[in-house]
Amino acid sequence: MIDHNDSRPQSDRDDASLDEARLRQQAIGVKLRQMFDQVVNEPVPDDFLDILRRADERKGGA
Amino acid sequence: MGGLASTDDEGFRKELVTLIPHLRAFARTLCGDATAADDLAQDAMLKAWDARASYQMGTNMKAWTFMILRNQFYSEKRRSWRQTQLDQEAAERTLMAVDDPSAPIALDELRQALRTLPDEQREALVLVGAGGFAYEEAADICGCAVGTVKSRVSRARKALQASLEAGAYDRDGSPAGEAMGAILADADRLSGAR
Numbered sequence: 544m545i546d547h548n549d550s551r552p553q554s555d556r557d558d559a560s561l562d563e564a565r566l567r568q569q570a571i572g573v574k575l576r577q578m579f580d581q582v583v584n585e586p587v588p589d590d591f592l593d594i595l596r597r598a599d600e601r602k603g604g605a
Numbered sequence: 606m607g608g609l610a611s612t613d614d615e616g617f618r619k620e621l622v623t624l625i626p627h628l629r630a631f632a633r634t635l636c637g638d639a640t641a642a643d644d645l646a647q648d649a650m651l652k653a654w655d656a657r658a659s660y661q662m663g664t665n666m667k668a669w670t671f672m673i674l675r676n677q678f679y680s681e682k683r684r685s686w687r688q689t690q691l692d693q694e695a696a697e698r699t700l701m702a703v704d705d706p707s708a709p710i711a712l713d714e715l716r717q718a719l720r721t722l723p724d725e726q727r728e729a730l731v732l733v734g735a736g737g738f739a740y741e742e743a744a745d746i747c748g749c750a751v752g753t754v755k756s757r758v759s760r761a762r763k764a765l766q767a768s769l770e771a772g773a774y775d776r777d778g779s780p781a782g783e784a785m786g787a788i789l790a791d792a793d794r795l796s797g798a799r
Contacts, residue, residue, distance in 0.1 A: 571766060573791075573796065575730070583627055583629070583630045587625050591647060595650060595654060598654050
C-alpha cells in the first residue's frame with residue numbers, strides 16, 4: 544500500500560513496514576504453535592492405547 | 606520372536622506412545638474434523654507399529670511416524686472421490702464446533718484461515734512452524750525438495766497473513782479485519798506472560 548501523505552523517506556517507510564510484517568509473522572507463528580500445542584496437551588483418548596495393546600497381543604501370540 | 610526382538614518392541618512401543626499427542630495434533634491440522642483426525646492418527650499409529658521392523662532405532666521416529674500419517678491421509682483422500690466434498694462439510698462442521706464463545710477469537714480465526722490454504726502449503730507451514738521440524742526433515746516427511754518446502758512455507762505465511770488482515774471471516778458482528786489485531790494482541794499477551 545502506498546501512502547502519498549507519508550513525508551518520511553522511502554527507506555524509513557520500507558524499514559517500518561518490514562518490521563511490521565516481521566511482527567505480524569511472529570504473532571502468527573506464536574498462535575500457530577499455541578494451536579498445535581493445545582492438541583498435544585489434550586489427554587490421549589483411551590482407545591489409542593487399547594488399540595495398540597490389542598495389536599501388541601495379536602503379534603505376541605504369533 | 607526372540608528375547609532381543611521383544612525388548613526392541615518394548616522400546617519402540619514406549620516411544621510410539623509418547624508420539625501419540627503429536628500425531629493427533631498433526632492429524633487435526635490435516636483433517637480439520639476432530640473425529641476424522643483421531644481415526645487418521647490411530648491408523649497411522651497402527652501402521653507404524655506394524656512396520657516397526659523397518660524402523661531404524663535411533664533415527665528420528667517422530668518424522669518417521671509423521672510421514673506415515675501424511676501418506677495415509679493422502680492415500681485415503683485419493684481413494685475416495687467424494688472426499689473433497691466430505692472434507693468441505695467436515696471443515697464447516699468443525700468451524701461451527703469451535704465457534705463457542707469461550708474459544709479465543711484469535712485462534713478461531715487462525716484455524717479458519719489455515720483451512721483456506723492448499724494442503725501442501727498448510728502441512729509445510731504446520732511441520733516447520735508448529736511441529737518443530739527443520740526444513741530438511743519436513744522435506745523428508747513430504748517427499749519433496751528442501752527448496753520446495755521453503756517456498757511452500759513462505760507462500761503459506763504470506764497467504765495466512767493476507768487472509769487474516771482481510772478479515773474474510775467476519776462473523777456474528779465481529780468487524781472484518783479484526784483477526785490480525787486479535788492475533789497481535791494475543792501474541793503480545795502470551796509473550797508477556799512468559
